[in-house]
Amino acid sequence: MAHFDALIIGFGKAGKTLAGDLAEGGSKVAMIEKDPMMYGGTCINIACIPTKLLSHDSLAGVEYSQAVERKNNTIPKLRDKNYHNLADNDNITVFDAEARFLNDKEIEIESQNGAVQQLTADDIFINTGAVTALPPIEGVDSDKVFTSTSLIEETVLPHKLTVVGGGYIGLEFATMYNAFGSEVTVIVPENGLLLSEDTEMAEAIQQEMENAGVKFVFGEKAEALEDVSDSEIKVTLSNKDTITSNAVLMATGRKPMTYGLGLENTSIELSEDKSVRVDKHLKTNVDHIWAMGDVKGGMQFTYTSLDDYRVVKSRLADDGAYNMESRAHTHYTMFVDPPYSRIGLTADEAKEEGYDVAEGKVDLSGHPRAHVNNDLRGLSKSVVDKASGKILGAALFGANAEELINLVKLAMDHDLPYTALRDMMYNHPVMSESFNGLFNV
Numbered sequence: 001m002a003h004f005d006a007l008i009i010g011f012g013k014a015g016k017t018l019a020g021d022l023a024e025g026g027s028k029v030a031m032i033e034k035d036p037m038m039y040g041g042t043c044i045n046i047a048c049i050p051t052k053l054l055s056h057d058s059l060a061g062v063e064y065s066q067a068v069e070r071k072n073n074t075i076p077k078l079r080d081k082n083y084h085n086l087a088d089n090d091n092i093t094v095f096d097a098e099a100r101f102l103n104d105k106e107i108e109i110e111s112q113n114g115a116v117q118q119l120t121a122d123d124i125f126i127n128t129g130a131v132t133a134l135p136p137i138e139g140v141d142s143d144k145v146f147t148s149t150s151l152i153e154e155t156v157l158p159h160k161l162t163v164v165g166g167g168y169i170g171l172e173f174a175t176m177y178n179a180f181g182s183e184v185t186v187i188v189p190e191n192g193l194l195l196s197e198d199t200e201m202a203e204a205i206q207q208e209m210e211n212a213g214v215k216f217v218f219g220e221k222a223e224a225l226e227d228v229s230d231s232e233i234k235v236t237l238s239n240k241d242t243i244t245s246n247a248v249l250m251a252t253g254r255k256p257m258t259y260g261l262g263l264e265n266t267s268i269e270l271s272e273d274k275s276v277r278v279d280k281h282l283k284t285n286v287d288h289i290w291a292m293g294d295v296k297g298g299m300q301f302t303y304t305s306l307d308d309y310r311v312v313k314s315r316l317a318d319d320g321a322y323n324m325e326s327r328a329h330t331h332y333t334m335f336v337d338p339p340y341s342r343i344g345l346t347a348d349e350a351k352e353e354g355y356d357v358a359e360g361k362v363d364l365s366g367h368p369r370a371h372v373n374n375d376l377r378g379l380s381k382s383v384v385d386k387a388s389g390k391i392l393g394a395a396l397f398g399a400n401a402e403e404l405i406n407l408v409k410l411a412m413d414h415d416l417p418y419t420a421l422r423d424m425m426y427n428h429p430v431m432s433e434s435f436n437g438l439f440n441v
Ligand SMILES: Cc1cc2nc3c(=O)[nH]c(=O)nc-3n(C[C@H](O)[C@H](O)[C@H](O)COP(=O)(O)OP(=O)(O)OC[C@H]3O[C@@H](n4cnc5c(N)ncnc54)[C@H](O)[C@@H]3O)c2cc1C
Pocket: 009, 010, 011, 012, 013, 014, 015, 032, 033, 034, 035, 038, 039, 040, 041, 042, 043, 046, 047, 048, 049, 051, 052, 097, 098, 099, 100, 127, 128, 129, 130, 148, 149, 169, 254, 257, 260, 261, 292, 293, 294, 295, 300, 301, 302, 303, 304, 305
């Protein structure tokens, strides 16, 4: 039975970075990936990169089929580069195979041609990601029902698209397919959009999406799906209304990929949501087994997976001083148009936590750079603790929000007072100079 210093299941962001790092230090590493079309993981093959490429092209006015073609030309190059980054390293063996635990020590891998072998390792890292959680509704197996993975493989733009789910994947897809020219309706089970966001920000996002042509149905669930012709599918809602379109995107959340892994053969504990339970160093309850990325639960982003690698590295190489408790504020961006980014608390959340808050707000229509860009859309809000002067949160909806949020994160992570962003000399004319006003609370 072949033995390695480290065995990584899944070519995800944390796993591939850790593999390179360990190999650099002389460790013998096994990387097991079940799908050769997934070398490099979810982000580069089916998620962040292809969807943001399509989103970019949709807003630039590129025709759908051409954008899909550009995606199809770009992604294999990234995949190939990712594969060779690991496979060309003498200390790393990439196994083209599916892994499952036989027990806490042994992993069985089965390649696509059916060949099976067993491996052991000093440390085992589970980095198997997450997959779309499809609700068990009638008709969900229709060929006109898509996930985020399968829809972007379509070369013909659906004339009408129904999106089931109003989370960030649903809204990003609604934005881009609408921009490509589809008639898009989003079915949101809640009685409003983005209920965990500041209400004014959520309303601003909804307003911009509606201005662009996206329609919303709130407070209803998709109960059944039914093909009504070769090219049409009907969605029946909980109130029995129906929506007919050419394609349905199920943007119904993503669940940790823990099944098929043979975890029932081990003593590894799962959390209630079936993610792998880990401690602050990302160790499972079995001392030599770790879990990183989406599979360990919590926020599902490429940069959180990359940061999981930093947590593991800190424990492997040192005393684990950098761990999940020291991870500061996790920000996020929704690539709607314009983009929306958020960090920390909303004003309501901060008040609930007992803070006496001061709030800043900037309507970007008055901002010089917005006029330069000929794009007057957008709103920014900040939340500050009056007592300490600390920034508690910010929400940015406008051009470059996906970049600007990192500046707020830097200030928050390093406990800079809000006055640091308020009084900074920014260059001009740029979007970040709006922080002079945003933090003038
Ligand atoms: C449509 C969409 C858009 C997104 N956009 C963004 C974005 O803009 N920014 C962002 O930060 N995040 C985004 N995300 C989230 C991001 O893609 C994920 O959080 C991230 O890729 C997860 O990485 P990971 O390290 O957990 O593992 P993954 O990259 O998911 O890798 C897991 C790998 O494990 C393999 N695997 C699974 N089971 C086995 C097994 N038994 N044996 C062997 N191999 C196995 C899988 O084939 C896969 O390659 C998006 C997600 C989606 C779906």
